[in-house]
Amino acid sequence: AGDIKAGRAKATACAACHGIDGMSKLPEAPNLAGQTEEYLVKALNDFRSGERKNEMMSMMAKTLSDADVANLAAYYHSLGKQ
Amino acid sequence: AGDIKAGRAKATACAACHGIDGMSKLPEAPNLAGQTEEYLVKALNDFRSGERKNEMMSMMAKTLSDADVANLAAYYHSLGKQ
Numbered sequence: 001a002g003d004i005k006a007g008r009a010k011a012t013a014c015a016a017c018h019g020i021d022g023m024s025k026l027p028e029a030p031n032l033a034g035q036t037e038e039y040l041v042k043a044l045n046d047f048r049s050g051e052r053k054n055e056m057m058s059m060m061a062k063t064l065s066d067a068d069v070a071n072l073a074a075y076y077h078s079l080g081k082q
Numbered sequence: 083a084g085d086i087k088a089g090r091a092k093a094t095a096c097a098a099c100h101g102i103d104g105m106s107k108l109p110e111a112p113n114l115a116g117q118t119e120e121y122l123v124k125a126l127n128d129f130r131s132g133e134r135k136n137e138m139m140s141m142m143a144k145t146l147s148d149a150d151v152a153n154l155a156a157y158y159h160s161l162g163k164q
Contacts, residue, residue, distance in 0.1 A: 036106050038110050039112040042110070
């Protein structure tokens with residue numbers, strides 16, 4: 001599993017659209033707070049591989065390492081537990 | 083915009099994985115409660131068109147009409163406002 005603190009540091013790159021709190025800042029960007037970790041890892045990896053495409057996310061995800069993906073998923077999953 | 087009550091009725095088909103409350107019942111299924119409506123509409127339409135692929139969702143989405151998509155997005159967006 002990922003490192004929540006490292007994920008929080010990396011999440012500054014995501015915050016303009018998804019919020020550092022995981023709450024969407026743009027209608028087309030999903031909320032991420034409390035999302036299941038497995039889903040977040042799959043979404044990022046699908047954008048990295050090209051299996052899933054989105055103009056912004058395909059570009060952003062290409063900059064991420066395996067560790068970044070794990071850490072970001074751990075961080076956003078940890079937020080806003082309901 | 084969609085009809086929340088009609089969306090709730092249709093959501094019985096989604097509830098085994100995403101919950102009638104929009105909270106995931108399986109690690110690989112995302113939470114939907116309070117998700118942005120625009121994102122939910124795009125996700126369902128991308129599964130319908132084949133732009134986005136997932137074994138379960140590609141099958142489920144094919145059964146949906148444009149009205150179903152609008153209603154389901156309205157319903158799940160309406161839940162769990164944070």
